[in-house]
Amino acid sequence: xxPSIFPDREVVDSIPFCTVHPSAASHVFVxxxxxxxxxxxxxxxxxWLNTGGAERVALNYVHAVRYVCPExxxxxxxxxxxxxxxASKLPEGxxxxxxxxxxxxxxDVEREYLLVRWLMQTAPTTVHNINSRLGLQVxxxxxxxxxxxxxxxxxxxxxxxxxEGKRIGYAVEFLPWIIDHLTAVTVDNRTFRDQLMTWxxxxxxxxxxxxxxxxxxxxxxxxEADDGPSARGGKKAFSAPSDGRIxxxxxxxxxxxxxxxxxxxxxxxxxxxxxxRPDILLKMIEAAADLPFFFHVYGAAVLNRDRYTxxxxxxxxxxxxxxxxxxxxxxxSCFDVFLYTSQWDGLPTILLxxxxxxxxxxxxDVGGIGEVIQHEETGLxxxxxxxxxxxxxxxxxxxxxxxxxxxxxxxxxxxxxxDHTWRRFYEAVRALPGYCGP
Numbered sequence: 057x058x059p060s061i062f063p064d065r066e067v068v069d070s071i072p073f074c075t076v077h078p079s080a081a082s083h084v085f086v087x088x089x090x091x092x093x094x095x096x097x098x099x100x101x102x103x104w105l106n107t108g109g110a111e112r113v114a115l116n117y118v119h120a121v122r123y124v125c126p127e128x129x130x131x132x133x134x135x136x137x138x139x140x141x142x143a144s145k146l147p148e149g150x151x152x153x154x155x156x157x158x159x160x161x162x163x164d165v166e167r168e169y170l171l172v173r174w175l176m177q178t179a180p181t182t183v184h185n186i187n188s189r190l191g192l193q194v195x196x197x198x199x200x201x202x203x204x205x206x207x208x209x210x211x212x213x214x215x216x217x218x219x220e221g222k223r224i225g226y227a228v229e230f231l232p233w234i235i236d237h238l239t240a241v242t243v244d245n246r247t248f249r250d251q252l253m254t255w256x257x258x259x260x261x262x263x264x265x266x267x268x269x270x271x272x273x274x275x276x277x278x279x280e281a282d283d284g285p286s287a288r289g290g291k292k293a294f295s296a297p298s299d300g301r302i303x304x305x306x307x308x309x310x311x312x313x314x315x316x317x318x319x320x321x322x323x324x325x326x327x328x329x330x331x332x333r334p335d336i337l338l339k340m341i342e343a344a345a346d347l348p349f350f351f352h353v354y355g356a357a358v359l360n361r362d363r364y365t366x367x368x369x370x371x372x373x374x375x376x377x378x379x380x381x382x383x384x385x386x387x388x389s390c391f392d393v394f395l396y397t398s399q400w401d402g403l404p405t406i407l408l409x410x411x412x413x414x415x416x417x418x419x420x421d422v423g424g425i426g427e428v429i430q431h432e433e434t435g436l437x438x439x440x441x442x443x444x445x446x447x448x449x450x451x452x453x454x455x456x457x458x459x460x461x462x463x464x465x466x467x468x469x470x471x472x473x474x475d476h477t478w479r480r481f482y483e484a485v486r487a488l489p490g491y492c493g494p
Contacts, residue, residue: 081170084158088174091153096131099180101191104156105132105140107381108327108358109405113211113244114186115145116268120485122147125492131180135171135190141381156190164193172198176205182491184209192230199237207239207490213402214248214423216331232256239490242266245403245424264488268405269481270412270472271384318348320455323391323415325354325380326398326406333420334364336397339444341374349373349451352391354380383409391415393454393461398422399441408476411435411468416461418450428475434468 098121102114114132121130130150134140137156146152159167172194175183183206185191195208202208216225231241231252241263243249249263328334332355341351351374357365368376380386383406394410396419403424410417411428419425420441429435436450454461486492 081159081162081166084155084162084170085174087158088153088155089178092131092151092178094129095178096151096180097128097182098130099175099178099183100130100132101183101185101188102132102134103136103188104134104138105142105145105152106138106358107142107379109402110187110211110213111142112382112405113213113268115142116481117184117186117211117485118150119147120482121492122150124482124486128492135167135188164190168194168197172202175202179205181493182207182209184211186211187226189226192226192234195234195237196230199234203237203239207493208234208237209240209242209488209491210234210238211242211244212248212252213244214400215251217400227252231258235259235262238262240264240488242488243402244268245427247424247427248402264484266484266488267476267480268403268408269478270405270408270476271478317392317455317458320349320393320451321391322349322351322393322395322451323354323386323388323410324351324395324397325383325386326396326404327358328355328362328364329358329360331359331399331401333397333399333442334368336442336444336447337395338364338367340395340397340447341368341371343444344448344451345371345373347448347452348455349448351375351395353377354386383413388413388415392458393418393451395447395451396420396425397441397447398425401425403427408472411465412472412476414465414469416454416465417468418447418454428471429468433464434471435464 100114100118102111105111105114118130118132121128131153132143132146132150133153133155134143135156137160140152140154143152155171159170162170167190171190175194183202185195185208192210195202195210199208210231212227212231214225215223215227218224235241235256235258241258243252243263243265244267246265249265252258252263253260324337326332337351337353344351353368353374353376356362356379365376368374388410394407394415394417396404396407396417398404398420399422401423407417407419407425408428411434417429417435419429419435419437421437421439422441426437429437431437436453438446438450
């Protein structure tokens with residue numbers, strides 16, 4: 057060694073030694089890479105996969121991508137630290153990354169950095185956000201960079217509202233700031249699409265209507281061509297037993313749907329949150345104490361504090377069953393009518409399920425519900441949404457005129473078979489610009 061550069065002891069002793077601590081996110085990054093295996097082509101960002109309409113939509117898109125472009129490698133990432141029981145419904149071979157749980161020790165900024173770093177490193181061709189706040193935050197902050205490497209999509213369904221009537225929700229909070237970075241926005245009802253055009257003057261070619269599909273179950277009666285109420289009659293159906301609680305899907309009685317029953321068994325199912333207005337349901341139950349109605353209530357609080365289920369257990373003309381695992385888990389053959397009381401909505405998948413199952417429907421006339429239910433043709437609508445008297449009047453019509461109810465149910469089933477099939481959904485997904493492209 058050249059003597060002029062040979063370090064003497066003073067130089068060696070003067071060198072500071074510092075310990076570099078590893079990033080708290082580094083092991084999560086490695087975990088994410090290990091979980092995905094090969095580089096993904098198509099990434100879905102969701103908050104979780106719990107029982108709900110948005111989660112159902114996410115699963116529909118995953119299955120559609122698997123069907124339309126089976127060669128694409130799909131990854132689904134849950135960005136909120138919550139349980140995801142519906143992850144079991146994902147197609148075989150689709151990795152599910154519990155990012156929210158893995159990053160519970162990180163703050164919001166670190167989680168954003170980690171997600172955008174993973175996206176940039178793996179560089180999928182398509183990233184579809186469905187109700188993930190973290191995903192929308194990343195689109196907003198890093199959209200100009202991300203869109204140079206991948207195509208970004210976001211799905212929205214409706215506006216939310218505060219008790220004072222102010223419009224809120226992800227469409228208000230994020231869409232105006234990320235629309236230029238997105239390849240497309242998908243919505244599930246025309247009403248909401250028109251509202252976005254009116255409020256924000258978005259490029260209409262970017263906001264695309266995609267109706268959600270419904271898998272037709274074993275229906276209450278065959279669907280056939282029908283010219284109107286004069287052609288009704290005679291179709292067999294399963295109806296609810298005449299006593300109180302329904303114990304199981306097998307406890308049913310074979311009757312004709314057009315026969316006048318001593319009691320109308322009303323099904324209410326959904327999130328027991330403020331949006332769905334369970335307080336209206338409670339008022340109906342109280343007002344119907346002397347009417348031949350019995351209310352069967354399924355659901356649980358998801359987004360709001362539970363303020364209603366204890367009260368639902370206090371009535372003689374109602375029974376609260378607790379949570380349920382999708383509409384297909386309900387004994388729908390045991391009920392005479394489906395009741396829906398939401399204050400605002402898009403086009404709820406559970407309503408489509410009820411129509412597909414052959415249940416007459418009484419629903420609030422909000423959001424895109426009127427696109428599938430034409431009043432007195434495919435169901436009965438209530439406007440305004442909180443008119444308890446009108447809800448009860450429509451239930452009386454179902455009870456008094458079962459033939460008309462049966463005809464409306466058949467008409468609605470034909471509408472579902474026309475507009476909400478998997479074939480049409482696959483075609484719509486295939487037509488999304490760049491969605492399944494190279």
